[in-house]
Amino acid sequence: MIRDLHEWPKTEAEAVAIQERLRPLVRVEDPPQVRTAAGLDVAYRDEDEIVAAVTVLDVTTLSVVDSAVVRGKAEFPYVPGLFAFREAPSLLAALAELSVRPDVLVCDGQGLAHPRRFGLACHLGVLTDLPAIGVGKTAMGRYEPPAEQRGSWSPLHQDDEVVGRALRTQPGVKPVFVSVGHRYTLDAACDLTLRLAPKYRLPESTRTADHLGRMQP
DNA sequence: GCGACAG
DNA sequence: ATCTTGTCGC
Numbered sequence: 001m002i003r004d005l006h007e008w009p010k011t012e013a014e015a016v017a018i019q020e021r022l023r024p025l026v027r028v029e030d031p032p033q034v035r036t037a038a039g040l041d042v043a044y045r046d047e048d049e050i051v052a053a054v055t056v057l058d059v060t061t062l063s064v065v066d067s068a069v070v071r072g073k074a075e076f077p078y079v080p081g082l083f084a085f086r087e088a089p090s091l092l093a094a095l096a097e098l099s100v101r102p103d104v105l106v107c108d109g110q111g112l113a114h115p116r117r118f119g120l121a122c123h124l125g126v127l128t129d130l131p132a133i134g135v136g137k138t139a140m141g142r143y144e145p146p147a148e149q150r151g152s153w154s155p156l157h158q159d160d161e162v163v164g165r166a167l168r169t170q171p172g173v174k175p176v177f178v179s180v181g182h183r184y185t186l187d188a189a190c191d192l193t194l195r196l197a198p199k200y201r202l203p204e205s206t207r208t209a210d211h212l213g214r215m216q217p
Numbered sequence: 218g219c220g221a222c223a224g
Numbered sequence: 225a226t227c228t229t230g231t232c233g234c
Contacts, residue, residue: 042224044225078225080222087224109223119223136223177223 039205052090053213125182132181
């Protein structure tokens with residue numbers, strides 16, 4: 001179910017090699033019916049102490065139906081492009097404590113919108129084989145600002161390909177950056193993001209996970 | 218040398 | 225990510 005957890009990298013070169021090995025396992029396809037969505041977020045404390053929080057929401061009511069929190073240590077430094085190696089171990093531990101298996105992971109970061117097309121959402125999706133999407137707060141690539149109204153979007157380009165979308169979840173507010181993680185399509189990922197963000201810029205799933213992690217003593 | 222750089 | 229005052233809006 002969860003692969004490669006016992007061979008976490010010690011160097012950046014090992015980390016890149018793992019990304020390139022797992023990258024072909026990403027599948028882009030229509031997701032099955034989504035009734036619950038998990039929001040994942042990590043809060044940072046002192047030095048390398050981190051708190052991984054996961055909340056599972058009913059996509060229709062946006063109510064929290066399950067949650068888990070795990071305190072841990074960052075086993076990898078923050079390196080742009082290798083973000084998953086810092087947060088994924090604790091997030092996977094938190095996911096393992098859930099009693100409800102979510103239909104999709106909504107990750108705080110990128111999926112295919114990544115220099116090697118294997119961001120956090122792809123990594124978590126492949127390791128768990130759960131559908132996953134990435135909803136980031138900053139762009140990894142170039143884009144034209146979408147129209148000001150909620151729901152409008154524009155393609156996010158990296159090199160010469162479309163790796164995601166800049167999606168306006170609230171009128172007149174900076175867009176979020178949506179990309180496929182695993183077993184999802186870009187269209188479906190944007191639909192889900194809009195359903196999860198009826199009131200604020202970020203999906204309710206990441207907001208509740210963020211609050212939960214921040215609340216931990 | 219200068220700017221970029223998920224969280 | 226986190227460090228931080230006041231301000232605007234619901």
